[in-house]
Amino acid sequence: METLSLFRFGTALGLTWGGLLLLIAVLSRVTGLGIEFIRITESIFRGYGPGPLGGIIGGVWGCCVGFVLGVSMAWIYNRLSLQESGE
Known part of the structure; x- marks a missing residue:
């Protein structure tokens, strides 16, 4: 069974999540949609809010x-797949 590259998988997930947060912030400033999501998320990520900054x-x-x-x-995933294959 193939193993996943830790760096590549982390980079892909990081860029995806970061890009989505950026997109939602800008769209909420323009359209007003997603304000509740931002209110919840800004309690976790200091400085996050609607708008470009x-x-x-x-x-x-x-x-x-x-x-x-x-x-x-x-x-x-890699640890579990190694156990399953018996390596």
Whole structure:
């Protein structure tokens, strides 16, 4: 069974989560949608809010957190797949 690259999986998840936080912040400023999501999320990510600056701050937070979660998930997957294959 193939193993996942910790760095690549972490980078992919980090960029995805960071990009989504940035996109939601900018769209909420323009359209007003997603304000409740931002209210909940800004309690976790300091500085996150609607608009470009809040989106950039949230994007950086999202990249960092997504990277750590991605590396953790890939590491767990690799460990479980090695146990299953008997290696």
